Amino acid sequence: MPGLAEIAKIAGVSVSTVSRVINRRAGVNEETRQRVLAALSDLPYSPRGLGALQRTGVIGLLLPELSNPVFPAFAEALETRAAAAGYSSLLCNTRSAGMREEEYVRMVLARGVEGMIFVSPAITNSPPGEAPAAAYYTRLVADGVRMVFINGAVPALDVADIAVDEQLAGYLATSHLIELGHTRIGFVSGPARALPSRLKRAGWAAALEENGHPAPPELVAHGPFEPEGGAAALGQLLDTVTPTAVICSSDQMAIGALREAARRGLCVPAQLSVVGFDDIPFAAHSTPALTTVAQPISEMSAAAVDELVQRLAPDSRHEPSASHTRLFRPRLVVRESSGPIPRA
Template identity: 70%
Template sequence: MAGLAEIARAAGVSVSTVSRVLNRRPGIKEETRQRVLEVVNQMPHTARGVGALRRTGVIGLLVPELSNPVFPAFAEALESRASLAGYATLLCNTRAAITEKEHVQMLVARGVEGMIFVSPEIANPDNDERRSRNYYEKLRAEGVRMVFVNGGAPTLDVPDITVDEHLAGYTATRHLLELGHRRIGFVSGPARALPSRLKRAGWAAALEEAGVEPEPALVAHAPFGARGGAEAVGELLDGPRPTAVLCSSDVMALGAMREARRRGLATPDDLSVVGFDDIPLAAYCQPALTTLAQPIHDMAAAAVDELARQLDPDKPGAATRFSRMFRPTLIVRESTAAPGA
């Protein structure tokens, strides 16, 4: 890599300080840590050999959080597939104490061969998409190989291994329609988030196909998470009440069911609920959650295989970047039933 000594000279600190910053050790002043990271970020990765082209047998895995069980599930599946492919992994939680950009700086400085981003920052609706796109394009230009999982960046030249969010919204709504529901709400994540927009489009398409007018009043947006699910379903229940809702994630669905129960409503007797992800808890909550399962292991295998293809210039098709879209699977459990069942 560029060498700890070179980074230390440029930052005006000791080699041991650089090592402690890159390994996230405590006891470093924030001003010093920022100065070291700024030096690492300013060094052209390919020109100085900070690791973008280095064969180390290590890849970085970046996930946005660990509180939602779907992300540890992705991390575990990615790590398992990487191990089979002969790679060690470094796992980073990008919305913890330091940002995704800072994690990337440290991974590059430590000589990883490539990176897999699960729900990268460019998919975060709170970020400036153009600025994020320029950042990833700069990394690509400097030789950093990367793959997105559920990245939601169609204008960016980075392979994206994704699940069909539109089909998920459509399939969930069709399931509820077939049970006899007509007032079907959507407990959505943030309105700007691409998964929210795609699921909403699938929801609307299924309703229109069945001759039911999609009502904007039956869509409520809230932050992803159990609290957001409770807030959004509460907003829907304060109006003309739906008989069923589909939720942007299983965690949001769990929050929605709890809020419905707090209001004296039973699931599915008074309100049918459908989630998305099929986290392990979905099969064990009360009632067990009907959901759309992401094929996590298949998606992880595709992501690792695509990164390995990029890292091996002699492999056929290495210069071609492949994106794949996987179909979600409807898992019917106990949280959905006919209206008034």
């Protein structure tokens, strides 16, 4: 494997030990593992350091998790498109790896991938304006690593971002509820620092204000992007502002909101309308079936792979430039969980 001997020399261990650390195999104590990781961090990301960008026919797909059905959907669509383009895929689930995304990236490059696609990269969970969070992406670009982001724009980097228009998603969901007569519409949001949360909130507020309705902060409650987070956030709203409808940052959160509404004896949508985001497969089979805003996952995945393949082409004349984002329009999918405002 290219680069292992150099890493082993810096860490003072054998090549086989480096291989075990990179492949996350047992048999390496924590002190040795940390020495290898430290050696990795001392090397550049460039092909001179780790042997990346060789013609291996492999690209890395880095996803934050696989428990949320939207990420396996992206993985499947990305792998299908990559295979059609003649590339194999190395699938990486960074959250379950027990290490920072940066460490995982070094290991992936050490295994000889030509380029990488990040789905919801770690930078999207950084507070706005926090420059250090983008430092290692800057090094990746400077060292010539080819990569593409999905839903994760980084200003001033030469990294293509293939993204769904999340601000429009918040706007569409809220406008749908306004058309049904709702004016007190809550936002069951993901973590406040997360870019998707901030963008959807902007769309939610714009739709309300455009129609002459207030968008006060008390109508927003935050939680993790998972059912428990959605349940807790809705509970907070119901205990304070009693909205007649809510939009949610993800279908996972919306499923939690449906469960919390049922726990409190509220009938959806007769007493509370709920709208999600993503259109995961289960959304059509929840009780009631979930109204949601769908991401065009197949189209976005195809665009991301095509962009990376173009940058990997031997005759590519790609030159560094300002980052660019290609926005895809989300689609409102109306099902049973949204309905007219409850009668007094």
